[in-house]
Amino acid sequence: MNTSTTPLKVLADGTEVPATDPRTDHVAILFPDTGWMVAxxxxxxxxxxxxxxxxxxxxxxxxLHLLGFNDWFNAPLDEVWLRHVLKHDRYAPxxxxxxxxDLxxxxxxxxxTAAPWSSGSAFSVLLLGGGVGFLRRDSSGFGLACRRARQ
Incomplete structure (x- = not known):
């Protein structure tokens, strides 16, 4: 596994470019240090x-069928959201x-990530301020797809 901690943008043809690349036509982000890929x-x-x-x-x-993969799932709180997606030095989003x-x-x-105290609840994230909470699963919301790309 690549041990770099710098994310890579993944273009629609599978090409990986550095996160610093100014293009925004990428379809996913790869985090080589953990092997997670996030749409x-x-x-x-x-x-x-x-x-x-x-x-x-x-x-x-x-x-979701993206980049030739069909093993995507909703991103877990600790492994993806807290480690790779949320940035607490930023606000709105x-x-x-x-x-x-464009989120x-x-x-x-x-x-x-389900709430351990309630089968009807799960953890949720608010991008306006980076807050993490929990809601009943019957509430509206978005999601982020992810997959294990490298192990």
Whole structure:
């Protein structure tokens, strides 16, 4: 595994370029130090709006076919969101907008991490300030698809 800690932008043809590359036509971001790949765009409904609930986000992630892979799932809180996506030195949105240039900020993002105290709840992230909380899974929200790219 590559031990670099610098993310790479992955273009639609699979080409990897440094995160510092000014292009924003990439479709995913690869984090070589952990092997996680995260889709650049939010999981949304057909109208580009938040999904009705967490189950719809999870299903959308599982149906994603990107870069020739179909093993995508909704990003977990600790391994992906807290380690790679959220940037607490940024606000509105609390992400690196060079890596994630167009993420909507008008609703929560569901993580793939269930709340251990309630089967009907899961952890969620608000990009306007980088807050992490939990909501009932029947609430609306976006998601981010990810996969293990290198192990």
């Amino acid at each position: 650049r765009d939010a999981l949304t409904n057909a109208d580009g709006e938040a999904h009705a609930n967490a189950d719809a986000v999870d299903a959308d992630a599982r149906q 609390a992400v690196d907008t060079n890596l994630f240039p 909507p900020t008008d609703d929560w993002y569901w993580t793939g």
